[in-house]
Amino acid sequence: MESKVKPAEGKLGIMVVGLGAVTSTFMTGVLMARKGLSKPVGSMTQYDKIRVGKGTDKKYLSYSEIVPIAKLDDIVFGAWDVYPANAFQSAMYAEVLKEKDIIPVKDELEKIVPFTAAFDKNFAKRLDGDNVKQCATRWDMVEELRADIRKFKADNNCSRIVVAWAASTEIYVAPNMEVHDTLEHLEAAMKANDTVNIAPSMCYAYAALAEGAPFIMGAPNTTVDIPAMWEMAEKTQMPIAGKDFKTGQTLVKSGFAPIIGTRCLGLNGWFSTNILGNRDGLVLDEPANFRTKEVSKLSTLESILVADNQPDLYTDYYHKVRINYYPPRNDNKEGWDNIDIFGWMGYPMQIKINFLCRDSILAAPLLLDLCLLSDLAARAGRSGIQRFLSFYLKAPMHDYTQNEEPVNHLFQQYTMLKNAIREMGGYEADEEID
Numbered sequence: 338m339e340s341k342v343k344p345a346e347g348k349l350g351i352m353v354v355g356l357g358a359v360t361s362t363f364m365t366g367v368l369m370a371r372k373g374l375s376k377p378v379g380s381m382t383q384y385d386k387i388r389v390g391k392g393t394d395k396k397y398l399s400y401s402e403i404v405p406i407a408k409l410d411d412i413v414f415g416a417w418d419v420y421p422a423n424a425f426q427s428a429m430y431a432e433v434l435k436e437k438d439i440i441p442v443k444d445e446l447e448k449i450v451p452f453t454a455a456f457d458k459n460f461a462k463r464l465d466g467d468n469v470k471q472c473a474t475r476w477d478m479v480e481e482l483r484a485d486i487r488k489f490k491a492d493n494n495c496s497r498i499v500v501a502w503a504a505s506t507e508i509y510v511a512p513n514m515e516v517h518d519t520l521e522h523l524e525a526a527m528k529a530n531d532t533v534n535i536a537p538s539m540c541y542a543y544a545a546l547a548e549g550a551p552f553i554m555g556a557p558n559t560t561v562d563i564p565a566m567w568e569m570a571e572k573t574q575m576p577i578a579g580k581d582f583k584t585g586q587t588l589v590k591s592g593f594a595p596i597i598g599t600r601c602l603g604l605n606g607w608f609s610t611n612i613l614g615n616r617d618g619l620v621l622d623e624p625a626n627f628r629t630k631e632v633s634k635l636s637t638l639e640s641i642l643v644a645d646n647q648p649d650l651y652t653d654y655y656h657k658v659r660i661n662y663y664p665p666r667n668d669n670k671e672g673w674d675n676i677d678i679f680g681w682m683g684y685p686m687q688i689k690i691n692f693l694c695r696d697s698i699l700a701a702p703l704l705l706d707l708c709l710l711s712d713l714a715a716r717a718g719r720s721g722i723q724r725f726l727s728f729y730l731k732a733p734m735h736d737y738t739q740n741e742e743p744v745n746h747l748f749q750q751y752t753m754l755k756n757a758i759r760e761m762g763g764y765e766a767d768e769e770i771d
């Protein structure tokens with residue numbers, strides 16, 4: 338089959354906003370895998386196989402056998418952060434990985450020094466680093482970020498750039514249809530230095546798109562989840578993806594809720610709580626920052642177990658999500674889910690799930706896949722919201738102004754992902770999304 342995608346020639350620059358636990362774990366893992374010292378476990382672009390063809394013609398191919406995916410060897414890393422620590426120092430500070438898994442790539446990690454951040458303390462009160470740009474307006478932030486991207490691209494001889502946000506969750510910025518509705522309004526607000534409606538993350542996204550780079554939102558920020566950014570993505574013909582990496586508890590939820598739904602069991606309540614002690618947990622301990630996360634985490638269930646479709650089973654169930662900052666656990670987040678279901682004649686039952694996970698170990702392969710697949714999408718000429726990447730995201734973007742529904746069901750999302758890869762590879766998309 339002929340792939341319809343431009344080849345992945347030259348270097349791919351992956352520039353990550355935030356050089357914290359997730360980013361340093363991601364970069365270390367890629368560099369270690371490149372040296373043959375570790376395996377990129379959890380990355381679907383590196384491991385998964387998709388069926389193409391049917392009946393006796395069917396075969397299972399890896400993603401790179403179907404479409405041209407950039408090679409790990411061709412990646413160059415860049416970053417921005419509020420703190421000046423390089424990627425080696427950041428990996429050591431995060432304590433996600435053992436020293437023995439970092440030291441072999443120390444030299445390469447040390448060379449990844451963050452650019453100064455486009456930052457506003459009002460959006461993340463618990464951070465106090467000083468590696469920040471001094472900008473008079475949000476528009477100046479955009480200009481400086483664009484210059485960073487251009488410099489990085491030239492210095493590293495990259496043919497393409499992807500920008501991904503893996504920085505702290507900002508305070509919740511509600512979409513404001515007088516500012517976020519059109520690109521013209523958004524640009525005017527940036528120039529007028531509207532520091533309420535324009536989050537620093539929006540400056541990164543705008544700068545990336547303006548420089549011809551796809552943008553991925555890994556936190557629950559509303560950054561690119563606004564019509565003005567969709568317009569910018571169309572204007573620049575660039576893909577955008579978001580929001581919020583679907584790593585631990587929500588992954589389990591979006592995979593488990595279909596068990597209840599397909600068996601037509603009822604739901605009275607789903608209580609999810611977490612303890613974590615990394616810097617992400619510290620930032621999320623601030624109520625305004627948690628609000629952003631809460632909105633994102635709550636949306637999953639409502640679109641899988643839908644009251645309107647099954648009023649006997651799913652009307653008025655109680656859904657609660659909590660995150661508690663608990664330093665002793667650091668990055669090793671523990672998630673508990675208590676699910677109150679009911680069965681035949683309404684008799685109640687309970688399910689308990691206790692996931693002792695590692696936040697950044699789960700997030701790193703997602704970041705890799707999202708970057709490689711966004712780069713692929715750009716080369717395939719796809720622009721705007723990439724719904725096929727919903728699989729990786731807690732609150733998948735969708736055009737809510739047109740009442741478009743998000744797809745949260747894990748297995749529907751997987752079908753969307755496989756179909757997009759098949760189509761880009763010149764194969765038929767042949768599974769219906771029910």
Ligand SMILES: NC(=O)c1ccc[n+]([C@@H]2O[C@H](COP(=O)([O-])OP(=O)(O)OC[C@H]3O[C@@H](n4cnc5c(N)ncnc54)[C@H](O)[C@@H]3O)[C@@H](O)[C@H]2O)c1
Binds near residue numbers: 502537583
């Ligand atoms: N690990 C997971 O499972 C997971 C899942 C979903 C989402 N996320 C999100 O990924 C993000 C990163 O998580 P983490 O554990 O690496 O956090 P972290 O606190 O270790 O790292 C975030 C980094 O971002 C930097 N930062 C904050 N604002 C910035 C700005 N404006 N510009 C540049 N840098 C900035 C901080 O200084 C910090 O070093 C968080 O928003 C988190 O909510 C993580």
